[in-house]
Amino acid sequence: MKKQDTSEQWESFMQNFILFLKGKDLKFTNQRKALALWVFNHHEHFTAEDLVIAFQSERWVSKATIYRTLSLLVEAGILVEENFNEGYKTYEFKFNRKHHDHLICQECGKVIEFENKEIEKLQEKVALEYGYILQSHTLKLFGLCSVCQRKGRPRRP
Amino acid sequence: MKKQDTSEQWESFMQNFILFLKGKDLKFTNQRKALALWVFNHHEHFTAEDLVIAFQSERWVSKATIYRTLSLLVEAGILVEENFNEGYKTYEFKFNRKHHDHLICQECGKVIEFENKEIEKLQEKVALEYGYILQSHTLKLFGLCSVCQRKGRPRRP
């Protein structure tokens, strides 16, 4: 919470990104810096379109660069791609955050992050039963949040 | 396995589809019947493209009708849509099949279906903790199957 912490995180974050770029002989441009700063400040889920709106309106970073940079950030392990529902990708800040899964309200779209060690253990067990080495997983729970439950019959007419 | 069983399943399946259509004042056309028959015989995962290839080549059902019918089959509860990986949808036969989750090999793409009651119970518990009413879920485990483990270092160069 202290300003100092955030600033340190930022340093470490940016260093990480710069090293990643160097390792691939890529340049640390103003656009990449600006986009990295934006994602650093938006830990919630967002889409490419969100970035387009934020940056294209100021005539600052083009759509093409946004998509190209998002791919880099995913490759660098800074973001993860999620396919929640519709025909577009959702991104989530991952750098230095521990793994979690999602609980999604089908009515309002609200997303809650949760972590459950017991479930993870059972997943390992299942993988073993089938002779798999588990590398990663995705768990999404879809339901109705407490607010939407109260709104009565929530289905479309 | 007995012929009789399959035939009975088919009757029940088709009746179900016809009733669904009637309920929405939709017609049971030859195209819809042909597509329903195809999915009934393809319980594995498939894509819209698979159907296009199967039917367009014989100049029998158009792409537009395939997409429109897939939506109907999902609405009827006969198919479920999955977003496994890339930029297209995968469909899976659901009618009269019990729920299951997936274990996917990242090397060869093999998909194993599994069911784990303990995990499902814990999911209910998690949803409750956050005040959600659970409606459905998706659990995907990604890993290496036993065959691919033996092939040595399986990463791309």
Add this chain to the structure above:
DNA sequence: TTCCGTGCAAATGATTTGCAGGACT
């Protein structure tokens, strides 16, 4: 200076839709 990056617009690929003639009930 030398690549690499960027912006633009055009290309792509999956899926959707408008329209006019055809097929169920």
Add this chain to the structure above:
DNA sequence: AGTCCTGCAAATCATTTGCACGGAA
């Protein structure tokens, strides 16, 4: 007969790419 359907081609939507110029190293 009256709807609902289908096929076609054109339209969308998110995302990708080719190309010529501009900017980091």
